[in-house]
Amino acid sequence: MxxxxxxxxxxxxxxxxxxxxxxxxxxxxxxxxxxxxxxxxxxxxxxxxxxxxxxxxxxxxxxxxxxxxxxxxxxxxxxxxxxxxxxxxxxxxxxxxxxxxxxxxxxxxxxxxxxxxxxxxxxxxxxxxxxxxxxxHGVARSPSVVSAIVPHSAADTAGLKVGDKITAVNSYKVNYFNDLQPVVQMHPDEEVLIKLVRDGRAMDVKVHLKAEHFQDRFGNSSRIGLLGILGGAPVIVRLPLTEIPQAATSAVGTMLHEQIDGIGQIITGRRSMDELGGPIRIARMSGQITELGFLPFVLFMAAxxxxxxxxxxxxxxxxxxxxxxxxxxxxxxxxxxxxxxxxxxxxxxxxxxxxxxxxxxxxxxxxxxxxxxxxx
Structure with missing residues (x-):
């Protein structure tokens, strides 16, 4: 092209x-x-x-x-x-x-x-x-349990352990492992409060996330937070029809929460104004996402x-x-x-x-x- x-x-x-x-x-x-x-x-x-x-x-x-x-x-x-x-x-x-x-x-x-x-x-x-x-396509529902910790990572430094079940990061509720990634990525080089359960006992652990410049396949660069943990193998669950509205509403609610969090980060200077994009960036991203297929296009439209x-x-x-x-x-x-x-x-x-x-x-x-x- x-x-x-x-x-x-x-x-x-x-x-x-x-x-x-x-x-x-x-x-x-x-x-x-x-x-x-x-x-x-x-x-x-x-x-x-x-x-x-x-x-x-x-x-x-x-x-x-x-x-x-x-x-x-x-x-x-x-x-x-x-x-x-x-x-x-x-x-x-x-x-x-x-x-x-x-x-x-x-x-x-x-x-x-x-x-x-x-x-x-x-x-x-x-x-x-x-x-x-x-x-x-179902919903990713892998348990939010730590299966491995990257050596010298933020999680390793903070003392997280294999078997810990993460239940929340700051004000974000964590039900499944895939709930973690968007929250962690939004807070590069920041301290977050992680709520977890270890051996049946609830604990709060403060973790200072590391930061990394990530570049996708299209050359778009962004600064993201890194925790340094691995979860279990991804599990795709087919939900009953009665549970789908609640799951969809929860997904949108999380996105709204992230929007509010992002505005707060920009106002307080924790996130660079360089990440603020307009119609040109959205148009470029629209073309890139469309190349990936129909499913990514629908999810992008939802976002x-x-x-x-x-x-x-x-x-x-x-x-x-x-x-x-x-x-x-x-x-x-x-x-x-x-x-x-x-x-x-x-x-x-x-x-x-x-x-x-x-x-x-x-x-x-x-x-x-x-x-x-x-x-x-």
Missing amino acids: NAYSGIMFSILSFIAVIGPLVFVHELGHYAVARFFGVKADVFSIGFGPEIFGWTDRLGTRWRVACLPFGGYVRFAGDMDPASSGRPSSEWLALSPEDRAKTFQAKKAWHRFLIVLAGPLTNIFVAILLFAAVFSV ISVNLGFINLLPVPMLDGGHLLFYAMEIIIRRPLTPVIQTWAFRFGLFLLLSLTLFATLNDLGVLVWLKQILG
Whole structure:
């Protein structure tokens, strides 16, 4: 595959991952809005000029646009960037009948649920994807018992022993051996608290994990934590159908926990901002994962769906979480925040998102690494 073909393959893979996830995100908003009687003017798959579309019997214009990197749903009466619900001249000009079908006319808790539905739909879709994978391929369920310890490793230095059953690492519950790897890798060169059972007695052991720069088959490099233990042979278990929803929900819950942990590490400086990636990195990873086969692609889509839901729940103006914060405050104080406060908050949110997008894009292109090398 030449460079041009590789780029096109990555772009198409990125569209195949992001397109459906953005669609279901907006569909979540749309479905709850319709439940509360809000009219949707436009449901767009993609941005920019319309390629084709149709108008349904409810007056919603369903359109496919030329830039397939996302989408949006625009509700009647949603006429300001903050979706604040405060009256505007356009809204006041509507007839009482049409006004009753607008987003602005709904109670604050209705608007709260409409906005919340998008991120929650992404999280629910991730649960469905994990459930589908577990139904077809089973679940790794090897016991979290230490079968061997690497000499001079972090585990060896801390005094872990063969036969120890690990039950938790920091705030992460460990049920099976495969639960350990993602948690340990997230904490390179950090001290973690490991809870274990040895000879029937519960113990807490502090372990300072070692760090290693890992490079995958595609040349992607990352800094990961190392514990230095081995478990038993992998065991793939076929779960009863009644247990699959709980297993899928638990997998998504762990991923959300990791997202929160990762944000905390970046804020506290324990994780480098160099690991922050944007659309270019996601597109490159989409192409790489797609090359590995259908199963890795589905798991990657589930991970991106969790990420999309989590990011949108952050209380940052311009994201769903920012709207949710304002609606929650409106419910508590029983009136919307002043237009000045909302306007400046959303200006700050826009500046923050554009800054992070620019930073992540420069990171993806390697510009920041190049500047660091030039500046020493």
